[in-house]
Amino acid sequence: MTGSLAASNLSVRYETPHGAVHALRHVDIEAHPGEVIGIVGESGCGKSTLVTALANLLPANARIDGSISYNGVDLAKLDAHHQRLLRGDEIALVGQDPMTAFNPVLTIGDQLVDFQHHRKDLGRAQKRARIAAMLGRVGIADAERRMNSYPHELSGGMRQRVAIAAALLTDPGLLIADEPTTALDVTMEAQIIHLLRELRRDYNGIIIVVSHHLGVIAELCDRVYVMYAGEVVEGGEVDAIFHDARHPYTQALLACDPARFHEKLDRLPTIPGSLPNLTQPPSGCVYAPRCDRAFAPCVSVAPPLVKLSVSHMARCHAVTP
């Protein structure tokens, strides 16, 4: 089954003994079947909170406002039982660290059989046959033998392939890859990106890729959302974001990407300053304290969402259509 996804005015806060942390504020995103959506931003910007909310895996101290409409159902209002029924069936998640993603004392085959538990129509032998076929598809040679391996007997790259295979086995309408290459070395990263690109050709659901790595996003995605301090500050087609970024933060982020330098620099550029304290988010623009184009209203007035084209928009006082 495939359907569209739309989060509107989505806010998530974590209740802690030191007050509420507003990890996500008024986020609007949408995704349609067949699209690959990228979510990019520095550590702590709310990327993981966003996808964790989409996968209904937020911890118990999280409070959620707004709506996540998937295929006409508001995920934010579903009870825990129905949320669980969607996970591993409609929604699948590929985690960040393949080294710790699997249970160390159960074989790969055993775990992948369990992960297909929503498929009551299949017997154990059929499930194992599907696993063998899927492992072959994600490029694991000798799939039959690998099914009887324990996770620690596989390399990191291989484990991430298994994780992708596990997610694909559930035929999800929404596949979320949360920093799928962050824990891998460069060679493995290239292989996994290559694999994901191949897979998207015959996959017709939604793929959401989270990364702080601009190159990964540029290679894989159709559209990108740039996040900063819990807000989406700019969104649009990959080309628009990478060649016509309008928000000062996106521009600064691109300027810091070492892959885009043409000559060797003595010092890598950085964005001065640090993230605002999310227990008391600023009333104006979240980026204002670090922005070199900030002027009077930025500090006190929340910036408007400026529509730059059909799909390109930025949340900034300094941007004009």
Added chain:
Amino acid sequence: MLAYAVKRIGLGLLILVLVMIAMYAAVFLVPGDPATVALGPRATPELKRLLIERMGLDQPVWWQIVEFFRNALTGNLGYDVWSNRPVSTLVLEALPNTLILGLTALTVALLIGVPLGCLSVMRRGTTADTIIGVLSVGVIAVPSFVVAIYSLLLFAVTLRWLPAIGAGEAGDIVSQAKALIMPAAAIALGWIGYIARMVRASMMEVMGEPHIRTARSFGLPEWKIVSKYALRIAIIPTISLVAVGLGSILSSAVFVEAVFARPGIGKLITDAVNTRNYPVVMGTVLIMTAIYVSITIAADLLIARLDPRVRDVFRG
């Protein structure tokens, strides 16, 4: 795995030898010679000399130890000083009662303690979790002989539901089972609490690991995550605890067997120590140590079986 097993068994044998040497040392460090202590101050020198000869105490200590092991290898653990019956026969008669008692207690403790620990984790932070926690700590704090005496008063003396003493009629399973209930419960009670706390603690740690999040992200039901994905890892410290604790279970069996006048190894040792019956003490300690060492080895091998990572460490 085989090399690992051989190594562990070799180490076990070494422990056995060291324990027996320590036992002999203890006997000779205690003031007064065993024969005088056994016979009392008014024994004639003639009688004393006879006993010393019979116990082999006139030989050098190292020779006694070597003799002991040489005999032990052929199944001869010496003879009871007073009845002259072979120690091996005495131990073999008493052992089944104690083993049944210890294993029943342990099985009951595991069957109740492990699910209670799991339940605590599944309902963490709720009233059920708090109640299980308070009860667990409560039963750990109560010594098994106190449970033994009070349950004896309540169920045997006041209510007359269960027999007060003995191990039941020979050949009558029902009577033997009835006689087993109270002693086993007295030992098991504290262990239920111990195991429930242990399982809860290690399970809470495992539940925070990323692979549990993976299992959740595939929508597996919570009971399956707890009972299959978390328990297989969380049970490992409990297995070590139970293996080490078996020593303490066997020593609490000494008290419990005394309270219920139940024939068994505990009673055999208590009686032998009271009558300075050294060959019986030595033989019984050797057998108990051997059992204890074998259980520890079995636990280590079981852990290696459960955790493929441990298995690989010892394979290489």
